[in-house]
Amino acid sequence: MKLAILGAGAVGRSVAELAGEYGHRVTALADSSGAAVDADGLDVDATLARKDETGAVGDESVEAALDTEYDALVEATPTTLDDAQPGFGHVEAALARDRHVVLANKGPVAERYDEVRALEADSEGRVLFEATVAGAIPTLSTVRSLGPERVNAVRGVLNGTANFVLSRMAAEGLDYEHVLAEAQDLGVAEADPSFDVEGTDAALKCVILANVLYDGGYTLDDAEVAGIRSIPGSALELAAEDGRTVRLIGEVADGAVRVGPRLVPEHGTLAVSGTTNIVQLETDHAGRLNISGAGAGGPETASAVLADVGLLEPLE
């Protein structure tokens, strides 16, 4: 397959680096400052080396990347809210050309799911987005194989940054600000961590799950969201005295989407530590399934993108 990759952050970069190993060719790689395009296939190493040296992957425009030859557009630009642009426009452009789209960007399927599905229905291309929910963990493919109508509830720890902060606070008896600074030093938390610690990121993943389980209709506005910023160390100590701990849990059940700090047993399944994510599915016939693993990270998330690519049929 020929891949055009939009976004050269950790995920886009890793998809480009791993594409060859999965038997694919990269015909375009673009970021916000420009694009490298070659319909016969880019030299990925040279392109990334150029980005490291000059800050730009190439001199061509993002439009040129969208117009070049590819079977699947990999959309890995940063997630944006509300109109989900420019990601949504990229999806629209690829589907209009009857190309496939594989999303790592959560915006289009969290904020404009119904529109994306309508565009997909009019296109020869398909839209897949495994990487948008819990990174490397095969969440959506598991839901697909069970059948969304046989999944009654999904809950889990879906944000590694918030989980790192809570598990460190509990383990070391430290307060929020201290642990956050540590997480920023380690590169686990962004300079502006609000997207993670206010629960927005976990909520977007739950909204995407709700769209898949209930066939659309959900945006971030439909989620009840609380973050972890106001949790003092004393709350974690009180929880620990009772054999419990606090985790930021996202839940999709009975048509509702909720994200917030919840009490869970200290050694329970959902009390994963550090940046590990876990997804728990309640199913009709298979009981309760737990899948845990890396919810973020370049190569980890790229593995989900490339799993999607592997499901697609080449287009004429």
Add this chain to the structure above:
Amino acid sequence: MSESERVRAYTVRLELQDEPGELLRALEPIADNGGNLLSIFHERGNITPRGHIPVEVDLEATPERFEEIVDALREAGVNVVRAGAEEYAEELVVLLVGHLVDTDLSDTLSRIEDCGGASIDDVALSAPDGTDELSSARIRMDTHAGAAQQALATVREVADAKGLDVIEPLAGGGDA
């Protein structure tokens, strides 16, 4: 002999911590309050989702004595899941975070109890930075069968009115 003094057989269902001495600790209040132990069914291999061991105790006592036994068990910190015909659902634990002292913690607790679905077992308050800063409280409640959601809704309502944050237990039993 009056009617209420007649000895009857009762079954109490307990949940014990998986620790040495717990069974003895649970049986003492029964013997000390005039209960006559008939049988003990210790379901060692059947651990509850919360890691507790269910124990069923059959005993004989008068209705008055039986009330005292159940009270004594609860006072001893033994989790009584079912006593006679009265059903208790799982205990409910929530954390409250905020200005708990300034917003009158005892009023908060009595408003939670007033909902009728829950009785508060114990409360732990932690205010390491003084009462002017954020404090936390852990509240453990016994909720009657089917009333846990009602109790939780009351907690949310009271917390909302007082500007407190609630850290709820996970709904749907996802804690196994």
